[in-house]
Structure formats: structure tokens, C-alpha cells
Amino acid sequence: MATRTRLTPEREAELYEAVLDLLAEVGYDALTMDAIAARTRSSKATLYRQWRSKPELVAKALQETKPPGLDEIDTGSLRGDFYEILARTDDSKLERDSALLRGLVQAVHHNPDLHEALREQLVEPEKRELDAVVRRAVGRGEISAANPAVEFVAHMLVGAFFARLIIDDQHPDKAYIMRYIDAVVLPALGV
Template sequence: MVPPTHPRTTTRPSPRQSRISPEREAQMYAAVIDMLRETGYDALSMEAIATRVRWSKATLYRRFSGKQELVAMALRHQSPLRTDTYDTGSLAGDLHAMVDARSDQRLHADAALLRGVFRALHTDEELGDALRAVDHDELGALVSRAVRRGELAEHHPAIPHLPHLFVSALVAHPLIEGGPANRDFLHRYVDAVILSALGTEAPPHEA
């Protein structure tokens, strides 16, 4: 969930090139996220992950250089900013659908997970490298649809900053308001901040 800067080059096959089924891959990423929530990043190990998902360590290491890359891919796969399943017919509708797709409880858990990852970044430089090497264009499908519909200019200067806006809302809310962000807050945030930044007004029925 950190915007890419200078992706690393690697000769190892990507997870998408693996023979592991998409279903098993998704289950593995979900298990990694669960373990991050349960034990934190520092206590996480490739051996523990292999045991949890019932894979051999050799299989994990054939696909990932270490826990840093595996965690980065799991965060990418489980990102709250993924919008490829939403198509309501409007930019505002898609953004609000993204908020509605997660319960308040899940939003609270996402925020706690992000704070834990940010703490780990201070002590593990390889984790930062892995996060920056992963494609984090979670909002790409949503933006592309808005451009095709004529709602958004293709090169609008705010587009690259959309992930920053969403992540900062989740992380900063507890510091400012004393508690985690919920869906009601995020709906208002979409209308007042995200859509305004993109030069698009929220329709009256969504305000």
C-alpha cells in the first residue's frame, strides 16, 4: 500500500506465473494477513507461515525471497483499496461502494494492521524495498472507468495521490479523533476530500 518508486528487477517467477491455483494463493495471502494481525510482523516467520498454510518452506522460498516480499504481496492482494470488483456506473458510486464493502470492524482491523506495518518499516529496510517493488495500482480500474466515462481527466494531478489520501485517513483518524475511522466518516471523507481533490462533486443523493 505504498506507492511504487523504483521496482526491483528479479529473475524469479512471479506468483502469477506459478502453478499454484489462484484459490490456494488467495488463501495463503489471507493467512499471512491473519498472522500479521495475531502476532505482528516481527514475530512472523517463513516457517510459521509454511506450517499455517500447509506448504513446504521450499515452496515458499521458490516463490518469495523472504517474509518481506511475501508480506508485501499479501498486503497487495488483501488491500482495502482494491476496486476491481466495483462498477456502479459513476466515480462517486465506485468510491462509496469501496467503503461499503468493508464493515466498521474490518476497517478498524485494517487501520491497526497498517500501523503495525508502518512500525516495522522503521526497523526492516528490506520490507520497505519489497513494498515499493510491488505494483500498488489498486485504484487503477476505478480511475480508468472514470476516464472512459468522461468524469475524470486522464492526467489529473490528484490521481497519483489517491492511495495516500485513503491510507492517511485510516491511519491519522485515531490520532486526531481518538478512535478508528468508520464507514460514516469515510463516506463523508470521499465526498468532501477525495471527490473535491479530483474536481468532481458528489451527487446530492450521495452527499
């Protein structure tokens, strides 16, 4: 991994936000390290010293701007945990994230490095955190470990984003996701 010694946490946060803003504006394929450097008043050398590549920087920006500690949420019920996860974001972030995800899904088909970086830095860690929330529900006796839907919780939640975009031509908001959790995810899990 590249050496990351010169940037303050505040400066890194600024860079990540700028990367996501640019990504939303121009899409992944048109996003360049030159554009990121210009937007953030950085040098390309600084960017490459901190992150080896554009895929790594984009994946890290997505990872670092998500709400922290989802696996530590424990309200005492699975529904409460899902609702607490949603409480840690807002509708404008959900709209931006769904737009970014839609664009990135296209890009991963043509860019294996991006696919690998997203899986390594975003998808797998988020799935592990979500699995921890579900395991606690199993441990509390809320859902059966033998329920076949347990392995598809992440799939159902990601599906909610894309279904809302494709079927309804709308970005998912918290109210929609809460309804989806209550109508689809929890019943599938036997809650």
C-alpha cells in the first residue's frame, strides 16, 4: 500500500468528499486524477503517493464517507438495528450514494481494478458488518439461523436501491427503505 503520512484527517475527508462530488458530476470513466488534483488543489504526485490508483482512491472515498460502526449497533431488535443504521444517514446522502452506485455498477464491468478495490474496501467490510447485525438477531432468537433468507440480507438491501431507481425512477429515501425493510426483509427473515 502507498505511504500515507502527509495528510491530516481533515484534509483526507475534504479529498474524499471532492472525489465523490466529481464522481457524481462526471461519472467514473471521465473522472481523472488531474481533475481530482485541480478540484482539491493537490498535486497528482500527492494523490498517487497516498493512493496507488484511481480505483483505490474512489473505493477509499466511498468507504471513508459511510457511517462508522454499523456492526456495533445493537438496539435489541433487528428492526431497531436496521432503523438505527438508517438514522445514521440522511436522504441527500442516500440520493448521492444511489447515484454513485448506479454509475459504478456500469464501470466495474469494464474495470477489474475498480471491481477489486470496491469489493476489498467497501463491499466485503459492509457485508461483514451487516452479517454481524444479523448474527446478533439469530443469537437473540429473533430469526432462525436455518432461514434461507439469512444469506441474502445484503442482496435484498442492495436490491432495494436498484429497484427504486429502475422501477420507480426515483432515488431511495429513508421512508422507502424503512417500508421495504418492513415489507420485504423482515418477513423474509421470519420477523
